Amino acid sequence: KDVDIEVWGEDNKKHEELLGMCKVDITALPSKQTNVLEVPVEKHLGSLLMLIAVTPCSGVSISDLCVCPLGDPSERKQISQRYCIKNSLQDMKDIGFLQVKVLKAVDLLAADFSGKSDPFCVLELGNDRLQTHTIYKNLNPEWNKVFTFPIKDIHHVLEVTVFDEDGDKPPDFLGKVAIPLLSIRNGQQCCYTLKNKDLELASKGIICLELDVLFNPVKASIRTFKPQEKRFIGDNRKFSKKILSRNVDRVKKITMAIWNTIQFLRSCFLWESTLRSVVAFV
Structure with a gap:
């Protein structure tokens, strides 16, 4: 390949x-x-x-809900045993296992001029990056996909970003959530409010996820005292339809305000209303 x-x-x-x-x-x-x-x-x-x-990579997968790795009791038991205390000194880099069910999003921002979006999700954990398929012309997409990641640092933060596909152009940002691995409650479906790129302000829409994390506490503790892995994936900000659409709306509002002001001044000079013209000139 x-x-x-x-x-x-x-x-x-x-x-x-x-x-x-x-x-x-x-x-x-x-x-x-x-x-x-x-x-x-x-x-x-x-x-x-x-x-x-070229090295084999274990723990990374994309599947449907029906073949969820931790949904199979025997496979869940096997993965749990891999991270039990008695295996604390085996493969020190293999700290844990993260499973993410990307279920759906609700009430997303309309990025297209048609009032719709073509959303897909990108999941990032450290330098590992996976993404869902695109659901076209939909503001309430249901992906129902399962993603698994190997955990290299229990202090990592899972980032889930929703984009709008834009053909050959770079995708438009719709919203983002950041979930620390240590804050995950296993097996609970949670709905997160999407935020802006800086994670400071709320964006439009929510995303529903179900997460499970299994890890070895001994190996996770030892890893804490080592330098964090350097992030190689950068944010590449390019042309955005969403920003263009928002700016077009702003220009329209400014244009209408200027036009209404001009019409008001014109009516004053033409003395269409004597009282209004007198008050305006005073």
Whole structure:
């Protein structure tokens, strides 16, 4: 399987330019070791020097509600045993297991001019990132998907962001929630109010999730004394239909206010109402 890699440049004005792209066939690389590659950039000068390590990743999955991993008693027992106290000294990096049921969202913001949105969810835990499918033309989508993540730090925060798909353009932000792993109550369906990107103000709509977290307290405690994993996923703010639509509405209101003021002044100069003109000039 090929991995497509793109190199982009960004100036101070947030303008972006594609500097080059290349492909790497990871099936041809030896596994469980670091491979040093220098790959030429297609249609551009230069090359990209990179380190690639292909290792199996356990604990990451996307499934329907009917095949929920922790819904199977035998599988739940097996996962629970993996994080029991007696296994505290095995695989110190495997701290725990997180399962997220993304059920639905209600009363989302309409990002399209048609009054609808094409919403999908992105789930991020550290540098792990998964997303749902898109439900088109709907402000009350039901995804009913189950996501699982390996926990590398029990102090991580699960971020669930709802976007509006916009074809070939970058998606529009609709709302976001941040849930600390230590605050999760297993097996309880909770509805969270969506917030803005800074998580300071409420946005429009809510999202319903059901979460379960299993972890080994000994390994989690030891991990606490190590530096946090660096986040490599950045926020890339681009053109937004939602912002454009909001600004168009603002321009309309300002235009109408100016027009009404002009009409009022015109009526005063034309003395359409003697009393109003006298009061206005006074």
